[in-house]
Amino acid sequence: MMGMKWLLSHRYQGDEMNEPLIDKHGRIHNYLRVSLIEKCNLRCRYCMPENPDWTPKEELCTTDELLTLIDRFIELGVVKVRLTGGEPLVRKDFNTILEHLAGRDVELSMTTNGILIDRHIRNLKDHGLLKINVSLDTLIPERFAMITRRTGFEKVIKNIKLLVDEGFEVKVNVVVMRNMNEDELIDFVRWTKDLPIIIRFIEFMPFDGNRWDDDKMVPLAEMKERIGEEFDFDKLTDGPHDTTKHYQVPGFAGQFGIISSMTEHFCGSCNRIRLLANGAMKNCLFSTDETDLLTPLRNGEDPEPIIRQVILEKKPSHAGRFNIAKQENRSMVTIGG
Ligand code: SAM
Ligand code: SF4
Numbered sequence: 001m002m003g004m005k006w007l008l009s010h011r012y013q014g015d016e017m018n019e020p021l022i023d024k025h026g027r028i029h030n031y032l033r034v035s036l037i038e039k040c041n042l043r044c045r046y047c048m049p050e051n052p053d054w055t056p057k058e059e060l061c062t063t064d065e066l067l068t069l070i071d072r073f074i075e076l077g078v079v080k081v082r083l084t085g086g087e088p089l090v091r092k093d094f095n096t097i098l099e100h101l102a103g104r105d106v107e108l109s110m111t112t113n114g115i116l117i118d119r120h121i122r123n124l125k126d127h128g129l130l131k132i133n134v135s136l137d138t139l140i141p142e143r144f145a146m147i148t149r150r151t152g153f154e155k156v157i158k159n160i161k162l163l164v165d166e167g168f169e170v171k172v173n174v175v176v177m178r179n180m181n182e183d184e185l186i187d188f189v190r191w192t193k194d195l196p197i198i199i200r201f202i203e204f205m206p207f208d209g210n211r212w213d214d215d216k217m218v219p220l221a222e223m224k225e226r227i228g229e230e231f232d233f234d235k236l237t238d239g240p241h242d243t244t245k246h247y248q249v250p251g252f253a254g255q256f257g258i259i260s261s262m263t264e265h266f267c268g269s270c271n272r273i274r275l276l277a278n279g280a281m282k283n284c285l286f287s288t289d290e291t292d293l294l295t296p297l298r299n300g301e302d303p304e305p306i307i308r309q310v311i312l313e314k315k316p317s318h319a320g321r322f323n324i325a326k327q328e329n330r331s332m333v334t335i336g337g
Contacts, residue, residue, distance in 0.1 A: 020077045021273070021307065023283075023314040031241070031271045032078045034070060035336030036097065037086040038277050042113050043149035044137070046175050046210050047332040055334075061279045061294055063093045067100050069275060069293055072303055074104055078273070082109045083129075084336035086277070089116040095123060102127035111135070111173070111337055115152045117159035121166060133171045133200075134160050138181050139188065147180065164195060171198045171257075173337075176218045185223060186230045192254030199254065200244050203262040205285075207332040220245070220260035227256070241271050261285075267317035276334060283310050285335065286318040 021029040038054055061069065070081065081101060088094060089112055101108055109131035110124075117124075117134070124132070136156050138144050144153035163170045176182050188199045201223055206212030224247075227233065236246040236255065243266050244257035260266075267284075274282040279294025291310045293303045 018076050021311045023311050025314070025316050027268075027270055027314070028077070029271050029273050029283075029311050029314075030077050031080040031082070032070065032073045032273050032275060033082045033084055033336060034066070034275045035084050035086065035277050035334065036066070036088045036094070037091040038334045039090055040085060040087040040113070040333055041090055041115055041150070042087065042152065044113075044135075044175075044333075045147055045149065046177060046204060046212075047207070049208060049210065049331045049333075052331060052333065055278045059294075060277050063096055065279065065294060065297060066277075067097065068297060069279060069303065070101065071104070073273065073275070073307070074106055076304065076307060078106065080107045080109070082111060084111040086333055086336070087113055087115070089120055094120070098123065098127050098129060102129070107131070109133070113148075113152075114156040114159045118155075118162060121159075121162060125166060125168075130167070131169045131171075132163055133173050134163070135173045135175075136160070137174050137177075138184055139191070140184070143181065160197070161195075164197060170196075171200055173200050173202055175202045175204055176223060177204045178216045178218055180216070182218045182223075182226070185226050189227055189231060189233075189249065189252075189256050192249070192256060193252050196253040198244075198246070199256040200259055201256065202259040205261055205332070207335070210332065217262055219263040220258045221263070223258055241269050242266070265317055270314075273311065274335065276336070281307065281310055282335070283314040284318060285337075287315070 023029070038052070040048060083097070085091070088110055091097070108127070108129040110129055111133040112135070114134040114136065134156065137147050141153040145151055160170060160172065174181070174188055176185070185201065188201070192199055203219060204212065204217045231249045233247045233249045236248055238244065238246055243261070244259050246255055246257045248255040270284070274285065276282065276290070279292060279297065280290040281293050282290050291306060293306060296303050296306060
């Protein structure tokens with residue numbers, strides 16, 4: 001029971017000094033994105049396959065296992081934790097997880113579809129989770145129902161406004177797809193005239209079961225050109241690890257940005273680690289490899305050496321859009337973006 005001893009003695013104490021998680025290319029990894037749950041209350045066509053292959057419950061992390069793994073990453077230098085999913089707010093122990101992480105010295109953020117925000121807003125605010133990305137791909141109610149295969153448009157719009165009124169830092173993620181919503185780029189930018197949010201247009205990425213096709217992907221250059229036909233806009237300065245290129249129409253309260261994972265990747269400054277609901281770790285969104293941390297944890301082993309090795313071995317960049325499109329990868333709903 002050596003392992004169990006390790007587990008008991010290694011609950012986070014906050015005073016350990018560690019070498020940073022660094023790869024062979026000198027990139028320090030201090031940002032953990034945790035997919036809390038595979039399931040979701042929406043069924044977005046670009047994310048959720050028609051017949052998802054859910055992981056059996058016994059192979060998913062319990063609350064305690066998930067928190068132990070997250071704590072271990074924090075001990076190893078993680079300073080930012082983003083909660084995602086599936087839909088993170090659907091996880092029944094969400095409040096326990098939030099409460100636990102609020103006691104850690106990390107910046108908390110979340111990516112959500114926004115449906116359940118009003119029920120959680122007080123708790124999120126009280127626990128300092130103030131940076132929220134809400135996914136909304138259209139400003140047309142009927143289209144929302146078509147893309148997400150569910151209702152809820154009005155709720156999401158209301159909840160975005162509620163977040164802004166309550167002082168949260170709000171970004172809205174829009175996956176841009178040809179013949180689906182690319183005709184709404186201008187309307188989304190116009191939305192930022194009075195609303196202090198950042199709209200982030202995301203190039204459609206290929207994942208298992210989402211019927212990705214190169215023709216459906218609208219590249220950054222085309223998005224900029226289309227927006228430029230209506231608005232003059234300025235390029236803003238981006239942060240060192242930003243995946244988004246930021247722009248603003250002068251005088252507008254909000255901004256817009258473009259995430260060009262497909263046509264202009266940002267791998268050189270990547271600091272991201274992904275942990276999935278089944279305890280698997282991924283060192284890149286597009287990596288087809290996953291490393292199981294849950295089994296070693298259940299065997300009472302310290303996952304640190306495995307974590308360090310996975311980071312060390314990270315590739316310099318993903319291999320370009322055509323190669324990505326040919327690879328098999330999980331469905332996005334189980335990775336979390
Ligand atoms: N349910 C939450 C939500 O929708 O925000 C969190 C999970 S969702 C998988 C995380 C992000 O991934 C969302 O912003 C979503 O738009 C994005 N996403 C999903 N599938 C995608 C795809 N094929 N290409 C680009 N982004 C995608
Ligand atoms: Fe659910 Fe988010 Fe995927 Fe839509 S994008 S199906 S809301 S996990």
